[in-house]
Amino acid sequence: MKKLIVLILVIMGVNNLDAQINFPPPPEVMLIGKQPFSALKGNADFAWFDSGVMGYPPTPAYIDSLKKIKKPYTLYVLGGTWCEDTQKLLPQLYAVLKTYGKNVDTEVTLYFVDRDKKSPEGTEAKYDLKNVPTIIVFDKANKEVGRIIESVKVSVEADLLQILKKIK
Numbered sequence: 001m002k003k004l005i006v007l008i009l010v011i012m013g014v015n016n017l018d019a020q021i022n023f024p025p026p027p028e029v030m031l032i033g034k035q036p037f038s039a040l041k042g043n044a045d046f047a048w049f050d051s052g053v054m055g056y057p058p059t060p061a062y063i064d065s066l067k068k069i070k071k072p073y074t075l076y077v078l079g080g081t082w083c084e085d086t087q088k089l090l091p092q093l094y095a096v097l098k099t100y101g102k103n104v105d106t107e108v109t110l111y112f113v114d115r116d117k118k119s120p121e122g123t124e125a126k127y128d129l130k131n132v133p134t135i136i137v138f139d140k141a142n143k144e145v146g147r148i149i150e151s152v153k154v155s156v157e158a159d160l161l162q163i164l165k166k167i168k
Contacts, residue, residue, distance in 0.1 A: 031081045031112040033119055037094060037104050046081060052091025058099045062157035066100045071167045072140040075108045078124060079133035082115055085150050086133040092156045093135060137163045 029045040040049040077093065079086035097104050113119050117129055127136060135148040137160070146163030153159055 028082060030114060032114055033121065034109065034111050034123075037108075037110060040081075040090075048087040049091050049094075052088065053095045053098075056092045056095040058092075058096045058157045059155060062155070062161055063096070063100045065161050066096075066157060066164070069161075069164050069167075071164070073107075073145065073164060073167055074138045074142075076127065076136045076138065077108060077110050077133060078113060078127060078129050078136075079110070080113055080115065080117070083132050085131075089133050089135075089148075089150075089152070089156065093160075096157045096160065135160075137167075139167045 031039055031046075040046045042050065075093075075097075077090065079090055081087075094104065097108065102108070111119070111123055113124050113129065113132065117124055117132060127134070131150040133148075133150065137145045137147070139145050145166050148156070148159050148163070
């Protein structure tokens with residue numbers, strides 16, 4: 001009986017000791033500044049990107065309409081790898097752009113900010129960043145045509161199409 005009581009006390013002591021040890025959380029991996037999409041693709045720290053791309057089938061009718069737009073434009077995307085909205089929207093945007101043949105390496109600038117929505121270069125101020133992600137569409141004269149901020153109204157491809165229809 002004494003052995004049983006001693007065993008119970010030892011187990012309680014070990015459990016209590018374990019509860020008192022506070023291990024620090026692992027450091028958060030974050031991209032900051034201008035980055036290529038290749039910094040996300042195949043990167044285990046950002047597995048949400050590949051799974052999001054694979055899990056998002058763009059709507060064919062919108063893709064067909066996007067393919068018909070011949071006016072040149074560029075995209076500037078500001079996001080945070082720490083942000084759930086970026087983790088959802090950025091893979092969807094990538095899937096849409098790749099599906100209709102947009103060159104993401106030359107026609108899309110991808111820029112990441114920290115949790116305070118700041119960057120070493122101060123790029124966020126130039127674009128009046130309030131929320132991430134923010135997708136800004138520019139025409140060939142580098143004039144802003146429209147934005148998708150934080151979420152979409154219908155879908156990435158539908159919202160992008162509505163903005164692109166404004167290009168003159």
